[in-house]
Every structure is written in C-alpha cells, then in structure tokens.
Amino acid sequence: MSSTDARTVDVLDVSDLRFAGGTSHSIAEEVKAQHAAGYSTGLVHVNGPLVAKVCPINPQITNEVELGHAELLVRRDPIRAGVVVIRHPAVLQDAARQLPEIEADHVVIVANAAPHDIDGHEHYQPELVSEVARRQFGPEPLWAPIGPQVRAAIGSRVPQGSLLDSDWVNVIDVDAWAVERDGWHDDRPVVGRHSRSSPQKWPSDAETLRAVYPVDGSWIVRILGGAEPAEALLGELPPTWEVHDFGAMSPHEFLSGLDFFVYYHDPKWVEAFGRTILEAVASGIPAVIPPHFESLFGPAAVYAEPRDVRRVVDDLFADRAAYDAHVAQAKQQVRSRFGYEAHITRLTQLIGAPAAGAEASPPAVEASSPYTGTPVTAVEASTGADTEGSGGQASSVFADVPGVPPDTAAPRALFISSNGSGMGHLTRLLSYASRADTELEPYFLSLSQAAAVVETFGYQYEYLPSMTATGLAPGRWHAYFAATVSQAIERIRPSVVVFDGTWPYEGIPAVRQAFPDVRWVWSRRGMWKAGQGADRLVKSEWFDLVMEPGDFAASEDRGATAKAEAARLGPVTLLDLDQLDDRATARAELGLDPDAPMALVSLGAGNINDTSGDVGASIAALWSLGVQVCVTRPEIAAGGGGHRDVHVVRRFPLSRHYRAFDLAISACGYNSFHELLRFRVPTLFVPNRATALDDQEARARFAAEQGLGHQLPAVTVDAAKPLLADLLSHGSDMLARLRELDPGNGAAEGAARVVRLAG
Template identity: 65%
Template structure:
C-alpha cells in the first residue's frame, strides 16, 4: 500500500520534456496510446544537458497535460508507478538529483540515441546510467534501444541480461497522419523533400553526395522543412531551385502531403537511432528513399539506395504509377502493423498487465482531422501578409476562432510568427516574404503564387481570406486560376491621407471586402474611408470575458501581486537612453515608483540596468492585461483596440515611421475623446505628468470607450464569411 500522499500512475515517463523534436513527439504519441487504452500516465521533466533552460515544455506534451491525457508531476511528493520509462539516458545521468522519491515495479531505459555523437562527444555512459537507475528506482533497469544501430552501440556496455530482446520502436497514430495522394499532372517534376533539424549530423557531409541525393540543377523540386544551414555552409549558398522552410514553419503532415518522395540521407558518421521523421513520412504514404543501413528498421516499407543510385530509383518509381502506388500501400501497411498505437499497448500489457482504468474515449491527436473527409465542414484559407507586427495574422485568427466549427480554418502566412496559429489548433504554413528570401520581386511573386496554388490544391478551400494593405500580384494570378473559390480582402482602414490609392483597384480581384472597424474612424482621412466595403466593428482576438483576473494574470507572468505595474510596448530602443522614446518612458515610470514590464524580446544586458525591468512574453498578451495599472504603447491597430476595449489606461506613442498606418491620427483622436493620452515625441518631462494623471484617473477615462464600442467585429466578420460559403451570400 503506497504511503499517504503518494502519487500513483501506471506509466511514469521521465525525460527532459523541453526537447523540441522526436523524443518529445514520441512521448506524446505514447501518452495518447496509453490514455486511449486506459493506462494512466505521469510525467516528470528533468532539466538535462541537451536543452537550453529557457526553453518551454514541448507543445505536444503540454497539450496532453492540458486535456487530461497525462499528469505533470512536480514537487517532492513520492510517486508509485507500475513502470518507469526513461527517455534519453543522458537526462538521467545529468539530472537524476531532480527526481522525487519513485517506487516502481519495472524500469525501462529507452536508449533513443547512441552514447557518442559524430564529433566523438560522449553524451552519456551506459554503465553510469545503469547504476543511477538502480539507485534511484530500486530496480534493475531494462535497456530498450529504439533501433539496431543503437543496440550495437550499447551492447557490451550494459549487462547482457538487461538488454531487451526487441527494440522499443517509436509509434505513430497512422489514421491521424494519413493523407490522400491524388494523381499528378502529366509532365510534372518529382517533388522530393526532407524534414529534420538543421544540424550537420542530419545532412550529407560532402558536396558530391549532396548533389547526388538532392539535385541543385532544378530538374526536381527539392523541398526542405527544418532549415538547411549545413547545406549553405557546405556549398556557400542555398540552391536557388530549393524551397527551404524553417523548423516548425508548418505542420509536418501538411509538408509531407506535398511531396512525391521523402529522401533522407545524413552524415555517415552519425548513428541515426530510428528516424521519427521517416516514420511520419511512411504514415502519410509518401515513398521514402533511404540509405541501406535503415533496412533492418523499416524493411520493405521504404526503398533503399546508395547516393549515386538515388536519381535512378526515384525516376523509375515516379514513371511507374502502379509500382509507386504499391509502395505507398506498403508504407502505410507497415506503419500500422509495426508502429501503430496497438503495438505500444501490446508491449505495455506484456510488461505490466492490463490498465488500471477504463479506456478513455478516443480523441484525435493534434495532427489528426476531427472528422472524416466526407463529414468535414467547408475549409477557409486565411492568408496574412507580413507587416511590421502581428496585426494581420492576429486579425485573421480572430475571424478563424469564430468561424469554427462552421468552417475549418487553415493558415498561409508570411509572418514569422505563424507558429502561434498552431497553439489554437489550426494547421498553418509559413511562406517567407520577399525580404526574408532576398528574391527579386518578380521571382518572389511567382514563388508566392506557386506556394499558394500548391496549398489550395492540397486543402481545397471554399473561401480564401487575405488580410493586408497591398494584395500581391500572385494573389491575382491564383485567383484567376481558381474562379470557383470565394475570395475576400480583409482591408484595415486608417491609411495615411492620399496614399496607396492604386491598391484600391485590386478590390475587383475579390468577391467581398471586409473592413475592420476603428474606434478612431471619424479621424480616418485615408482613401479607404469612402471606399465600398462590408464594415464590421473593431476587431480583437479576445473579448473582455476572456481576460484573466488581476491576480491570475500577475501570477502567470511572475509579477509582484501588489506593486504598481506598467506595460511598455514601444519596439526597439535602449531602456537607459532617455533621449529615445523607450528610455524616456522607463525613466519617467521609475521616477513615479512604477515597476516596468517591457514586451521587447531584444532587451539584453548590454542595453543597461535590468534589475527593475520585467520582460513579458505571451500570446495573446491581452489575456493578461488586467495585470497592469497602465500601459505605454505604440498605436497599431491591435494594441490600440485591445488596450481601449479592455480598459487599460494608456499613453499612446505613435510609431511615426510606418509607411501607411496613420498611427498619429489614432492617438490624437483617443486623446481628444478623453480616453487616453498621447505623445508624438517623448521626453521625461513631458511623459511624467501624463503618466501620473493616468495613475490617478486613467480608469474613469478609459471607461468612456464602452460608449463608442459597437462590439467585437470578429463576430460579424465570421458571420459574413460563413454566410458567403455556407449560404452563398455575397
């Protein structure tokens, strides 16, 4: 009988839960399989040596905890488990002292990597890890390599009787990763690709192998998810014919769905333990072309070739549709039989017996669609331009949140902040802007049109919604190619007087123009003010009821529960340079005895004293606005409407360098209405009395905004979009 206060679970997963890639994804898959079968899961995160300590818990594991599939166990209270599963031996070797007391019937050390990397650095000593496990858990551990190469690497370094007879292979929810693979157009080039971290061990080590496996001459389309820094280092530049996306730029399932072949070759000195990205590729049905050493792991689920033979293998299979389709089916069948959730449940049952609880209702993992293709609602593709901040993306997210479930949202964004969409459960694809790629405008517009067309072909949206002030030429090209889709321009107003008039003519590209409202609408002197549009109220991602209480918000952000606090969001600047806007504001707040919270992530110790400045990072930060007594902010669309709608006394400091957004007019209008103060040029002497006034009477000032607030326009915009698709209204 466990001692009072002991936390009891069937499976206790111990690892560094901050790992961004395969280790954490494998843990998340096992959590889901365990929950569906009735096994309870506890998680203990150890801060190991392989991840920077500022990194968050992996999003997939965090989602599993938030929806109740697993319990995150913190603190020193004892834990009782039927089995402890340790993932990555290095974590246990370097951080075992962080464990609470643990009692277990069985201990499994999953060796998901060899002890050494390609540089000869020893990440862990199997002998030492074995003794640590015995001491910490009171049991002789069972070593379970995840593949034959790791088995070879640790054999002889752990007791022979402690080495599992079979490998602890990774698992995957095959149904969640499955994609349709329609026929291809005649004469199309093969699209090959790979998904991995951008590290030298994950790429071929020499230029000859690289050229043989991933052509640079444009004869194939080469698509990379995860970055290609080692290629750039090896060749001096990235091939112009390649399409390279950063790690996390889009859901891997969507990326894999766009490929004809998954081709993965790595540094020959690297011992690839298993290759989770390969398993993900097989589950989607894309034929994988691999080095021969992977054959003992994946068998006939993949195709194997030496580098010099890759071109022949790909082109032969690409030309024979029947053979290609047969390979797709072998990949899917093997993925299900060897690596499906059922395989994991069977090995658990053999080790610890049946689960202690009734199986939980089956729920889709984050990669899975909520319904079958026949039951899915119409899809909406939200396309955001880049912009200076996150306004375009956030506004579309506000629409998407209110369109679901009548419409199924997907995102296609030029903003590097695109991954925030994934936190809301929506698929997304990041496409680098012209400035990010360095391409000449004509080439970039063609690239943009090609990527957008490929996305439309993959998800078949009923409506495309573009948010931006400058519709790209590629939009017009793609729109003409897909006349059966509804096209909508979400076009924010408040343009500088007389500017961008030529862009209004592009309204003809769209079936509908939606204009998000402005609290400062009467001051709008831009060319859109009189243009035809469907106008809705001011748009914010959240509503007032979504905000945390003051106490909860301060606790979440780690702020003093009682001190006066100001939120400062002014972009780049030096906090101690009082000749600049940011420095002057910080100095004025310090003089008033107000603690400063800055949203600028670029603050570093080289910019001055930081002991009394808090850096706050969260999205959407507006959820925590009740933590602050006042704010000092630029006057962009999002910040302006969130701060006023949510009742934060604010000193607005317009960004005067915007090309089109008339931030000065917004700030002046709010000040004229008595809702807020504004300063277009900031000094300590000017800012101090205005901030003091906001501390004294800012709350009653900003309360008057509610008289002019018609409600969140995101609701109206979602209603218009849904009606456009579901009811055919224009």
C-alpha cells in the first residue's frame, strides 16, 4: 500500500460501534480526549458477534463524529494509522474480513472482557485473535486488559511479552460528571445502582441481595437499568425500591439523586471494569463495592463484603466530615488515574506527539495530575508460536516454547496446582521447582487466582479457572481441564507432570492415555480429617509416584493418608532458615518500626475493630500488651481495614520477612504452621475448623502439647492476653526444641525425586 493513497490518522479505533454499554462509552471518551490533545481519530465499524439485533451506531459515538472529533471511515479505501486500537477481541476474531486494508505502526487489542462468560461460553480465543491481528495488520499486537480481573483471565493466553505492563483503564471527563451537592437527600441514606438488567450483574442469592440493597425501608434504594434478576430472586420487587428501566434517564441525572453508589454482582462474574462505578465516584458520591475491585480503583472507592455494607454506609451517613473527606480524595484519585491525561500519556508513550489532526486544546484535567501507570514499551514479535488447532480452551502462555526440546536441553516439568483455599498447593510446587530448576525447566498451570506469583520466580505459567471460578457443571469442567492440560503438554512436551492437591481431577486419566510417555507425580499432603476422603486414595493408581510432604504433627494424623503408601518427605517450606532476611532488613522492607514489639495476625476474614471476632480480639489483646500489629491483607474485612495503628503486609513469600515479628497469631494451614515453627516465630495457633479436609485442630493440639506454642479454639481478649504474654517472654525457649523434631526441609528431596523421574 502506498502511503500517499491512504487516509492517515493518528488513532484508528476498530470495533462494533453499536455496543450499548461501556465499550462504546469508552470509545467516545477516548475520542474526546484525543481531540482535545490534537490527535486525529478514525473510526471503523464492523458487525461483530455480540450484538444480535439490527441497531444504529451508539449515539455517544455518533455525537463525537457530528462534532468533528472523529471521522467515521466507511469506504474500503486503505488507511494508515499510528496505532490501531481494537475494542473487544471477539470483534476482530469474527469480523476481520470486513476490514479495509490497514497499515499501522502499532496495534493494541483492548480486552474489554474475559474470554469466557459466567456459563463457560467462550466469546473469543486470545491465541486466535493474536494470529488474526498479525495477519491483518503486520506488527505484533499488544494486549491491553481493561482491568486486573481481565488481566488474570488472559495473561496466560496471550504471547509472551505482548501484555502491556499497565491496564488500559477507562477514562472519564471528571469535571463533566461532577454534581453540586448540598447535603443529604433524605433523613435516610439514598443508595442506588446502575447497570444492565443481566443476572450476572446482580448478586446470585437472596441473602446477599437483601444485605446490600435492604428491603426494610431503612434506606431509599434507587435502581437504573431494571431489576428483573432481583425480582426473580425475591419473588417480588420490594415496595421500598424505586426502579427505572435502562435509559429512562441519563446516568448523570440518576447519580445526582444519590448519596451512595452500591454495586454487587454474581461472584462468578468477571466484571471487566465497572464504568458505572467510575461515573459514580466522579459525580461525587462514595462507591461501596466488593474487595476484588481494590486492585483497580484503589483509594477511589470503599470496599466491603456484603455482610458489612450496611455498617459501612450507615457509619459514613452518620459522619458527614468523614463522608466529605472520602469524596474529596476519591475524586482526586479518579482525576489522576482515570482522567483524560492518563489516556493521553499512554498514547504519547506509544506513538509520540500528534502527527496530524486538529489544533490541540488543553485536556479537561489538572496539569499536575500524575499518571500512575507503567510506561508502555514496544515488544518484538515472538517466534515459534503454535496457534494451529489451539481449540477453544488453549492458552498461549507457552506459545514461544518449541514443541520438542532438543536432546541437549534440560527436561521439562509441568507443575499443576489445585486452587484450594490459600497458597499451599502453589507454594509447595514452587518449593520443588526452585530446587530443581538447574536440572529441569519448570512450567506452571495453576487453578489458584494467585498464579501470577509464579512469574516472580522466573517461570512461565498459565491460569486455569477452577470449577467454582467458571461456574461450569462438573462434567463440563473436567473436560475443560483435560483439554487445557493436553494442550499445555502438547506445547511444552514435559517429561513429568507434578500435581499438588488433595483430589486429583477426573480428566487426568484421559490426558495420561493421550500422552503415555509422560510420568506423573501426586504431591499429596497428609493430616486429613479422620473418616474423610478415603475414596480419593484410589486415584493414586493414576500416578507413577505419590509424595507426601511431611508434617511436624504427623503423630497426631488419624486420617486416611496416615497409613497410605507414599514416598514421605520432610516438612516442605518454600524457604530455608538461612534464606530469611535479618530483623532490620525485614522491618525496613515491610516499612515497620525498627524497635517496637511487633506481631503478625494471620487469621480468617474479620473486622479489626470488632473484639467479638478472632481478628478484632487478637488485635485488642496485642495492643493491651504494647505490641504493634501487622495483618496480612486478606484478613482485613472491608470497611474495617483502615485503622492507622494496624500495618498491612502484602508480600510473597512473606516468610522471607518473618524475623520482623516477635510473635504471631495464626491459623494452622500447612504452609503457615510449618513456616512459623521452622522459622522460630512464637505463635498462638487458632485452628480453622471449617476446612473441608485439613485437620488444623490436630496441628494446633500437637504444638501446644509439645510446648512449641499455644492454642485457642477461638480468640477472646481475656483468654489470649496471658498466652501472648508468655510467648513474648518464653517463646524463643519454647521453639528451641524444634531442632530435635525437624528432619529438614523435604522440598529438596521432593525436587530430586521429580528430577529422577524426569530422567
């Protein structure tokens, strides 16, 4: 294509411009920002697979065209663009043949949604979309997830190096959304939500629904977008709710009549971004939303579990000063992180200054607002990608891995972790891999939503959503598991697969039959609750080797695995004692007082201010002894986690910094139990009795009976104080006995067994 024959624009937006919701709104907002900064914008419409009915281009986009902010390119003439921005991968996958000839310096695929719906239906295949983009435009495409949830969903399925470091978040004209507010709208909180009336956009059970949108008249609840899913759950629409159909009024008008915006959805639904949340905050009201949004919106919103929503709203309603302070800082966060300047910065970092277009005018943001994203960097095209026959479930995290390793290369191992309720399975596999990676190449496939930590160890990984995360029926999910594992094996050609979990999945025999030369290992911890899980042990026949990571409390093991055949290892921890930071370094790394007594609280979710619960009582007892408190992030219930005297620690592996702590209050999961004892942290153990299989009570009992620590079935201030005081005074002496009981870290032996089996 001759550049003189082509229509030239700085930015070419390609999408199905009929989308009714956030995708079109986002395009319109970016067009405004681009025009204000002097960039020229072209729009190319294609009929994608997600809009089933015949309808016109979204009015917001039409308005931008009519204002001269963008040009709608409808002819088949060739186009030359600095960057092509694809909005929604499914559009490119299904409708690329509708595109004219396009030449581009850069291509960005904005992933507005995860590949799968809540019912498991796959709207697009990232592997295929990447290949289509290369074929259509030439340059290696960059993938831009719209937020952390989508990043987690696609991160393992796009070519290595193609994922932008920062999310392509939606942007908003903060000043245009601002609403003047004089005080409360009523003597009760006026709470509202705005979304499409889709089941996945609403809570999936009546209890949660009533908790976040009360039906008793204590709040005025207003809804824009219809409430059919709520009506189906409750049997009727509550008479205290005010419900308006989608489009009955503008979102700006709707938000101007609220004091709070509360948005909760089906927990299985991956909410890509939540543009209505951004609009609410920009309008000047607190957005109360689930904690998983925190990685996206940060301090701009208030986070609460459903059970805590009423308290959070009522507390802010009772304290106008606190309400106003939150609104002020939240709007500043929105301005700096989601304002027009943020978009122009990422665009400038990608293609430089405008090459053509209208005279630049100042964007509607403060010039001093910082852009907090990581700079965009171009990536070289990857080679060796195997996309043929990838199928609906294939992940491209291993796309640059040659199909068969040469004879001189190290054998490969695929480590598969189940999801569990914490980090135990994934951490054990990392324990083996990090001690074997000089003799084999580790690759990871994990059901844990924390799978991304694998990358910090330098290993490639793929995230496989669990049955719970996908919402699929068991039979369908096991087939999905088998297909995904088979595709991973086909790509990386491992000599051995290591599975860590307590219930091997039904798809494993099918995978073994398809790849009979691959050896399989089951890493299966013990300490199962008595009388449970015996039927799972028959699955040992599926494996060439069963390894059991040891347990300090093995003498208390009364479960099905106690006498089952296995290669028994020493207790497995990711680190050894000599790998820990010294006390000063650990405290500096965590930002802690170098001299004050310090405790770690690592229990189940709870409110730090509620002394009737384990977490709150633990903190109160420690404070009464003059001990400062650190909590791991998952243990803070939203709405109760902002206390200035509680330090939040968010490191992995946190055990590297255990010398920072004088004592701990912890549950008795495999990882925490063995790390705290092996690394000599005096601990009050509080077993989680709600586990399905793990016998935490037996571990806590063992520690107490052996004088290695103390235990409580539940924490009260009065019961905990004398035990904690004793740990402060004598904890180090109590743990000295562990030298006699610790046979050494079994991770090295486990790694050696895997290496031998890999051959």
